[in-house]
Amino acid sequence: MVRHVFLTGKKQVGKSTLVRKVLNDFDGKAGGFFTVRTDAFLKNGYSVHLLGVNGEPSFDEETLLFLCGREGNGVNGKNRKISCVRDRFNLLGCRALVQCRDCSLVVMDELGPNEAEALLFRRAVLQQLEGGTPVLGVLQAPARLFWPEVTDHPAVELIEITESNREEEETLKRILSVIRHRIPSES
Numbered sequence: 001m002v003r004h005v006f007l008t009g010k011k012q013v014g015k016s017t018l019v020r021k022v023l024n025d026f027d028g029k030a031g032g033f034f035t036v037r038t039d040a041f042l043k044n045g046y047s048v049h050l051l052g053v054n055g056e057p058s059f060d061e062e063t064l065l066f067l068c069g070r071e072g073n074g075v076n077g078k079n080r081k082i083s084c085v086r087d088r089f090n091l092l093g094c095r096a097l098v099q100c101r102d103c104s105l106v107v108m109d110e111l112g113p114n115e116a117e118a119l120l121f122r123r124a125v126l127q128q129l130e131g132g133t134p135v136l137g138v139l140q141a142p143a144r145l146f147w148p149e150v151t152d153h154p155a156v157e158l159i160e161i162t163e164s165n166r167e168e169e170e171t172l173k174r175i176l177s178v179i180r181h182r183i184p185s186e187s
Helices: 015-025 078-098 119-130 169-179
Strands: 004-008 030-038 047-052 064-067 105-111 135-139 156-160
Touching (some): 004 015, 004 169, 030 078, 047 078, 064 078, 078 119, 135 169
Antiparallel strands (some): 047 064
């Protein structure tokens, strides 16, 4: 039975905007995370932060996943960069998912290639898919390349968001019908 929805599609097509719209229409308690690219943290560049679904965005060292476009990501050497990104996803991503225990919806926006080496985080994502709490997530395209274990999961419906369907009421209704089907307290 499908319990989870992951949106995919080209960059800047409106996947995260649609997730926020769903959250506005969702009655239960939502938890999880958004990964946000911003220029608010650095004076002359971009960084990516993992932020909780609820609360004010905090673009600081505590929420920092990685720096964009910097050789070595602010540290020396490619291997060091990979281990730093891996460690940040393992720490922040796992922490965000653990805090979803009493939620009726888990948001994962977004999953992509940067967490490829973050095995603890990847395991936490897959454990979430085995649970009864619905997940609404975003997968960077090509989704199957980065997260085949999510795209092939029998409880996941993958919806490609395009410029033509992102505003359609049917797209929103389909997402809501899947994530509202079963709330853990009903079991």
